[in-house]
Amino acid sequence: MAYDLHLVFDCADVDLVSRFWLVALEGYTYPGCPPDDPARPPTGFATWEEWADAQGIPEDQRYLARTIVDSTGKRPDIFFNAVPEPKTVKNRVHLDIAVSRTVPAEESEARKEAEAERLIAAGATLVSRTHLLVLRDPEGNEFCIT
Structure with missing residues (x-):
């Protein structure tokens, strides 16, 4: 089913x-x-x-x-x-926004950075940068840009 x-x-x-x-x-x-x-x-x-x-x-x-x-x-x-209670710990499940899968490797980082800038302007906050970008939405829910 x-x-x-x-x-x-x-x-x-x-x-x-x-x-x-x-x-x-x-x-x-x-x-x-x-x-x-x-x-x-x-x-x-x-x-x-x-x-x-x-x-x-x-x-x-x-x-x-x-x-x-x-x-x-x-x-x-x-x-x-x-819900009445605030978020208190790290998400156990999160969303990944894949923006670089269909672009050449040399364009991947620029595409991820541009998407992060767009979402930061919309209210996200940047948490960390590695091979992917970790951000939080306006209430602190983590998500990644890959």
Whole structure:
């Protein structure tokens, strides 16, 4: 039997973390939103509040979870769930963003550095540089750029 794979982040601020990963993972969008502007409210709604009202989501539950989906449907959905406790230890599982796999070796380091700069501008922090770059998202979740 085949199963779908979903990735789940526990976080304090689902809006902040999901918006960061929308930037980090090009081609992802919120469900019902256009891929060219993934943070825009779903088609037919002027604001996210208007959309939430139409869905009957109570105000006190609007920031408990978010989902982002791959616009091509080929990569797993990623869920962001609000939890009360802070992150306290290193991730046991993390994401790798592979940006240098399809480029010649002499271009690999420049490609990884450019991606790190883009994600640092979006709110990531650099942890270390070796053969790969280790960063943290806005809530401290580690990920690598390879």
